[in-house]
Each structure stands twice: as structure tokens, then as C-alpha cells.
Amino acid sequence: MIFHPAIIALCVASLFICLMIAYSAYYGIKIVKGWDIKSGSEQQLVLERRTYLISAILTYVFGFYLISLFLYVFTVDRLHIVFTGAMCAAGVLKVNSYGYPTLLLKIMIFIFAGLWLIVNYADNRAYDYPIIKTKYLLLLILTPLVITEMILQAGYFLQMHPNIITSCCGSLFSEGKSSLTSELASLPVVPMEVAFYLSMLLTVYLGISFHRKGEKGYLFSVTVAIAFLISLVSIISFISVYYYELPTHHCPFCILQKEYGYIGYFLYVALLGGAVSGMGVGVLMPFRNIESLTGIIPSTQRKLALIAVVFFLIFTALVTYRIVFSNLVLVS
Amino acid sequence: MITLANVRKIFNQARPNEYTAVDGVSLQLEEHDVTVFKGPSGSGKTTLLSLVGCMARPTSGRIHLLGREITSLPERFLTEIRRKTFGFIFQQFHLIKGISVLDNVMLPAYPCGERLSVLKERALHLLDLFNVSQKAHTRVEWLSGGEAQRVAIARALINGPSIIIADEPTAHLDSMHSHELVEILRGLKNDRKTILIASHDPIIYDSDIVDKVVHLRDGKVDEGDTGPRTRGHLQLLKGR
DSSP states (O other): OOOHHHHHHHHHHHHHHHHHHHHHHHHHHHHHHOTTOOOOOOOHHHHHHHHHHHHHHHHHHHHHHHHHHHHHHHHHHHHHGSBTTTOSSSHHHTTSSTTTHHHHHHHHHHHHHHHHHHHHHHHHSSSSSSTTTHHHHHHHHHHHHHHHHHHHHHHHHHHHTTBBBOHHHHHOOTTTSSSSHHHHTTTTTHHHHHHHHHHHHHHHHHHHHHHHHHOOOOOOHHHHHHHHHHHHHHHHIHHHHHHHTTTTOSSGGGGSSSGGGTHHHHHHHHHHHHHHHHHHHHHHHGGSSGGGTTTTHHHHHHHHHHHHOOOOHHHHHHHHHHHHHOOSOOOO | OEEEEEEEEEESSTTTTTTOOOOOEEEEOOOOOEEEEEESSSSSSSHHHHTTSSOOSEEEEEEEEEEEETTOOOHHHHHHHHHHHEEEEOTTTTOTTBBBHHHHHHHGGGGTTHHHHHHHHHHHHHHHTOGGGTTSSBBGSSOOHHHHHHHHHHHTTOOOOOOEHHHHHHHOOOHHHHHHHHHHHHHHHHTTTTEEEEEEEEETTTHHHHHHHHEEEETTEEEESSSSHHHHHHHHHHOO
């Protein structure tokens, strides 16, 4: 293990998060099993009081989780100077078999945690805890993921030895190989650009439409999820290439470095922010007709749709600006 | 209507100094009535009022206010109910020293965001109603006991509550001022306010304005010493 301050911070924070989530999940099970708002029993009143504490704990814990994804990527990127062969986070994540699974799980939890916070926000605004059981069921699904992520992250950092020779991103994200990353890098540029702009156009159109009329929430949410995936693929396929002005370099991590003005962080924040806000609209759809939420959810969804549209527009603007002003011409 | 169903309040639960202040109280209190909770010191009167007034949560049991269950409500809703529905008159008055009578009266209305001129006018009207308008700009520490009580009542009414909760309102008043207070309460009753009073002062519970006397002892309703109308309600609840 390398004793880097950020690694220690990430490990300690993960352990702390796991303890807090395990504590919350314990009460989550009690709530899922025993919640009965009509009962005036002592147990019910204890659960009602306890839910404020759990809600507050989870808001902070998941709030930190949203930041920890970027801290993880930043830390891994900083460590590239330690490993022979590594040029950015891509190589450092490859030093053992835990790096990429940890990253993928962190992205997944980022989205789930964001959605949980949205559901929690809506539930806390109603007077009768209308979606409390759903909220804690979601937490019980999230808990094993968070614990697995902590174990994977610990495994990744513990088995990180400086004498390991790793691959550079040029090798991992190069065309003409049989790996998934190579296949993504080899995707044809023009169809990918068309797919990217169409998905963004549709997302923005449906988002504005939902903001105005409050209709087709599910369709908007699904479109956001598809646009998110297309954007991730697009970053490897053609967006990164425009930033590096090098047609063979498809790394999605080098854009996080100082040489590129840390633009990667802006791109990923916009993308993830848009995805969580947009998918949040769909997650709230089943609850919008609950009596105590009829005055809360539609307005929350409209705000979320607007936030998602703004994030996706920022992402598209950053990408388009680079395509227009890059010295590299991929499509003439 | 206020309904209490098997309400219990235990302090320091599961500790050596555990204390049951209210023990399984079920009651039905009518709107626009004056109800007095009577009983010796430590019988649970103040605790019961604080539970009804949303200032504390019961350990078990439910309280319904005008058909709405209030014990399970999240804190932000309770704050709203406390602010709009209840006016509190405390035993020790709890006026804030160092500021004027007028400021004290206006204080509970500040979070509502009303225009200051409108609020000031209403506060002065209330002070005038209780004959303390001439003291509007006086600091509260210079008031007599009777004046302080009247200012406390004016403050309780500033947000136009439908229910007045008074905890031992005559504890620091002499007989003359206590009778004066009864007359003020009569006026409030005529304004169709629901009034809940905790008191063991006969000037209060023997007064003709009182519709119901609930006798409490050791945190329980003492049916044997409770007025006939209340007994009827208890039987009605038990029969359900």
C-alpha cells in the first residue's frame, strides 16, 4: 500500500460511510418491516423520531459519496508518477484487478445515491412519510453495493505496489484490439457524432417539454439514461480525440489532467449531474399521485428536468466548442 | 376538536430516573370550549398541554387536532401548527427582557413575514384591548405581574390562534388580577377560541366560563373527580 494522504482519507471515509450505512440499514429493516403510520405504538413513534436522524446521516453520507467519486479519480490520476508505464489514471487503475471494478461501482453508487437523495427530498416534504418504505428498500439495495465498494477499494489500495509495471492509456484505449475499450475507441466517428447530437437534442427537447407541461416523464428519464451512456461512449470514441488533437488517443482520463485545463472534471460533473437529475424525474413518477405529494413532486420534477437540461447543454457546449475550435479535423 | 388516544409520555425512559408523566390518557376536547386540567403538582398537567400544543412528542399514543393526526408530523409541520394554531401563555410569562412590550408582542409573528406596519397596528390593538397600550414602549422588566400577564396574553394572540394554551396562568397573580384574567378569558371564549388551561387555582376551575374540568392524578385522568360532561366523553371513547 502507498501511504498517500488522499488514499488514507478515502479508506477512512469509506469505512466511516459503511458504518453509518450499516447503522441506517439496521433501522431501514425495522422501518420496512414494522412501519405503520396508523399505529400509535411506542415502537412506531420511536421509528418516526429515528427516521430524522437516519435521513440526516444519509444525506451527509451520500453527499460525501458524490464527492468521493471525483476524489478517487483525482487520487488515482495523481499516482501515475509512481508507476512505470502509467501516464494517467487509466494505467494506475490497471495496476491490479480491483481498480476498474471499484471505479464502475463508484459511478453506479453515485447515480443510485443521487436518486436516493431525490426520493428522500420528496418524502421529507410530505407530512405523512408516504414513500418511506420505498426509500428504505432502496437503501437496503444500496447497502451491499457500498460495502462491496469499500472492500474493493481497500483491496485496490492494499495491493498497490510501486514496483508494478502497468500499461499506459495509449495501449488500453487504442484501436484494433479485441478488448471492450478498444472496440469503443474504434467506433466510427460520424455515426457516433450523429448519435450524440441526436440524443442531446432529444433530451433537451423532452426536458423543456416536461418543464413546461409536466408530461412524458418516463420517456424523458429513459432518454436521459440513453444519452448518458451514448455520451460516455462518445468521450472515448471522438470527444477525447478532439481535446488531445491526436486521432489515435482515446483516453477518457487524460482530460482530467492539468495539460487540458482539468476539462474532464467539468465534462463528467455536467454529465453525471444531468444524468442523476434527469433520471430523478422518472424515479419520482410513480409517487406523483399520492395525495400528500401532489403539491410537491410535480414542482420538484420540473426543477430536476430544468437542472438536467442545463447540465446537458453545458456538456454539449463544452464538446461542441472543442470540436469547432480544435486543430484536429476528423470530419470534413 | 382535539382527540387524545391512549397518550403516554415517559421521561428518561429505560434509565434509573425514568418517570411517567402522562399515562394512557384518552380524551375528547370540544372546539370553542374552555377546558381546565386540574390536579396536584406533578400530575401531568403541563406535560399534557405541551403534548397537545406540539411542543413535545408522546412516547406512545396519538393526538388528532381538527381531524388531523399531529404526533407523527415532521418538525417543520409542527412549527407551522404551533405558530398558526396555538397561542401559549406560560406560568413564568417568558417575556424577553431588554426589549419593549411592543417588540415582545410582535416577536412570534416575525417568521410569518407580514408587513411590519400591519403587524405593529395589530399588536397595538391587542395591547389596547388588554389596557396596556400605554406601556407599549416600556421594557418588560419594568412591568407589574398583572401587566406582564396581559402582555403575555397579547403575545399569545398575535398570530390569531384558534386554540389558547395557558399553563398555570394565575400562579404569579393576586386574586384581583386572577379575576381580571378570568374576564379576559371570557372575552376570548366569546371570540370562539378554544381554551385549554392547566391550573389548580379555584378562581379558574370554579369559574362559570369553564365547560369542562379534567382531573389528573399521577398522569392519569381521575374519572371519579371529573366533571359529568367529561365522564360522558370518557365512556364514549371507551365504548368505541
